Amino acid sequence: MPLYTPKEELLKTLRGEKIGYFPRCVPIFTPVVDMMKKTGAYFPAANYVAEPMAKLAMAAHELGKWNATMIPWASTVEMEALGCEVLNRDDDIAGYPQFRKRAFTDAYDVSFGKDILEKGSFQAVFGATRIVRARIEKAYNGEIPIISMFQGPFTIASYIIGVNEMYKHMIRDVKRARAVLDVVSDLNILYGNRMLECGGDVIVMSDPAAEGLTGERFAEILLPVYQKIARSIKAPKIIHICGRTSKISPHLADSEFHGFSFDYPGVEVEDLQEKIGGKMALIGSVPTVSHLLEGTRQEVIDISLEMIKRGTDILSPSCGLPQYTPLENVQAIADAIGQWNVGRVD
Amino acid sequence: MEAPNREDILRRLADLVVRFDEESIVIACEEALERGIDANDAILNGLACGMREAGELYDSQEYGIPEVLLCADALNRGMDILKPHVRGEQQSMNYNMLIATVEGDIHSIGKNIVKLMLEVGGFEVRDLGEDVTPLQFVQELHQNGGDMVALSTMMTTTLGSMKVTIDEVRREFPKVLFLVGGASVTDDTARKFGAHGFAENATEAVVVAKKLSGHEG
Numbered sequence: 329m330p331l332y333t334p335k336e337e338l339l340k341t342l343r344g345e346k347i348g349y350f351p352r353c354v355p356i357f358t359p360v361v362d363m364m365k366k367t368g369a370y371f372p373a374a375n376y377v378a379e380p381m382a383k384l385a386m387a388a389h390e391l392g393k394w395n396a397t398m399i400p401w402a403s404t405v406e407m408e409a410l411g412c413e414v415l416n417r418d419d420d421i422a423g424y425p426q427f428r429k430r431a432f433t434d435a436y437d438v439s440f441g442k443d444i445l446e447k448g449s450f451q452a453v454f455g456a457t458r459i460v461r462a463r464i465e466k467a468y469n470g471e472i473p474i475i476s477m478f479q480g481p482f483t484i485a486s487y488i489i490g491v492n493e494m495y496k497h498m499i500r501d502v503k504r505a506r507a508v509l510d511v512v513s514d515l516n517i518l519y520g521n522r523m524l525e526c527g528g529d530v531i532v533m534s535d536p537a538a539e540g541l542t543g544e545r546f547a548e549i550l551l552p553v554y555q556k557i558a559r560s561i562k563a564p565k566i567i568h569i570c571g572r573t574s575k576i577s578p579h580l581a582d583s584e585f586h587g588f589s590f591d592y593p594g595v596e597v598e599d600l601q602e603k604i605g606g607k608m609a610l611i612g613s614v615p616t617v618s619h620l621l622e623g624t625r626q627e628v629i630d631i632s633l634e635m636i637k638r639g640t641d642i643l644s645p646s647c648g649l650p651q652y653t654p655l656e657n658v659q660a661i662a663d664a665i666g667q668w669n670v671g672r673v674d
Numbered sequence: 675m676e677a678p679n680r681e682d683i684l685r686r687l688a689d690l691v692v693r694f695d696e697e698s699i700v701i702a703c704e705e706a707l708e709r710g711i712d713a714n715d716a717i718l719n720g721l722a723c724g725m726r727e728a729g730e731l732y733d734s735q736e737y738g739i740p741e742v743l744l745c746a747d748a749l750n751r752g753m754d755i756l757k758p759h760v761r762g763e764q765q766s767m768n769y770n771m772l773i774a775t776v777e778g779d780i781h782s783i784g785k786n787i788v789k790l791m792l793e794v795g796g797f798e799v800r801d802l803g804e805d806v807t808p809l810q811f812v813q814e815l816h817q818n819g820g821d822m823v824a825l826s827t828m829m830t831t832t833l834g835s836m837k838v839t840i841d842e843v844r845r846e847f848p849k850v851l852f853l854v855g856g857a858s859v860t861d862d863t864a865r866k867f868g869a870h871g872f873a874e875n876a877t878e879a880v881v882v883a884k885k886l887s888g889h890e891g
Contacts, residue, residue, distance in 0.1 A: 423778065424778075424831055426778055426780065426805065427780050428780075491781075491782070491783065492743060492782075492783065495738075495739050495740040495743055495783075496740060496743055496744060498738075498740045499694075499740045499741065499744060500744070540738050540739030540740070540783075541738045541739070541740070542735070542736070542737065542738040542741070543735075545738060545740065571857060572735060574735065575735045616830045617830050617833060617858060617860065617863060618860060618862065618863075621830070621833075622862075622863070622866070647830055648829075648830060648831055649830075650830045650831060650833060650834070651831060651834075652834065
């Protein structure tokens, strides 16, 4: 028997404590079509309605064997609530909401009202989190962690005022960049804390647009915003940034987040070990396209074991799962952890 | 004082693109023309060189997207000055390209940089924009023709759209060539999708497009 529950394993690993075997939870989850077929919960409803969202969230553990789940998955939750136009297609059971139009033309106009959490799909996220919490308590004695995901401030800022505009502000108009990041990070804090109140255990802040920044600009402008968020959300926190992050990652050690979910081969685990190992838990990184989507079950197991040997602290997909990833490949990550732990856990 | 030679003038244009100095580049382009530098020479061996260097700085992560976007702005400012002076016979090669980000994906930055570099490289490029459906491609090809389709996607969740686009366009236009790229695309994926070419970055896209279209060298 393992010494700890999957939730304890995750929390301890994020705190930098050694547990003597490899943690069994896989934290960064997005649903695949095989799960939708088996649960009867499809997009777009599962991105907007609590019950189907909860069903798919449970599938991470019950079908994917991941000993964890994550809610929500759409990157548009905050943008839509802030007024961006988003498109959903009823004929696409696996299609994510698609961003259509920015909400503001000037960074100084960005604001949100007191009722912001009543808007868009926020309430569905809170509802689904409560349902999943109750089910995990009842069926699994509360031992499976719930990861609450929100989009990071730079990504939200980029979409609500325009991606080109936000990137250019980072050089030409830093005051505007800081102004929008300040408002958006207030929303991050409000939303993140509410998800935790509804039953989330761990925060994942996914900020993919930050990949486009140099290390210097990241450290100067974005890092203080990450620190503000970290100080205002009292829970274990993970940052996810996909792509090539070797220039940004050294600064993440000062972010006051506990884990970094990285994207291999955008960045090498040895590189991260050298720069931030011991200061942050390294989470990842089973390549989503070459292995999870297109590879065999054995290839997923092999790369997972390789990642463990190379020094990752927690296994996870490198990015969101492509929706048509076969279920047996999803399960293969857990299978690899099981194989690794043979003889280490008993 | 000795007047700057061609190499110095072209080097300065490239440097101003790399330093994204939009104001100085306008003056420098005007000066280049006044000194008798051929406009096409100034574009290809001055501005475009600078943009290639910016691409290399991006690849080595010295530059991020903000820097590259501003380099492209500087290049465009220079192009505005130089383009009217390009002689007729030097204008774009007779090769018709379409470019777009695939259905479901609204990322435009990489695609726009690739388009810019293809244009600077002499291609005529029609930009269908972002989130473009296979049907839009088919309709465009029916109406205005096209020799090559360049497709981009940044997300793993829209990779499937790239394959569907290639399949559907090919069914109606079997001779059209496909050049693909974007963060979620690999050489291997490109081959599996049946694309003729894959490019890792904008500079490579021009090289591959020239090879595929028979304009190499």
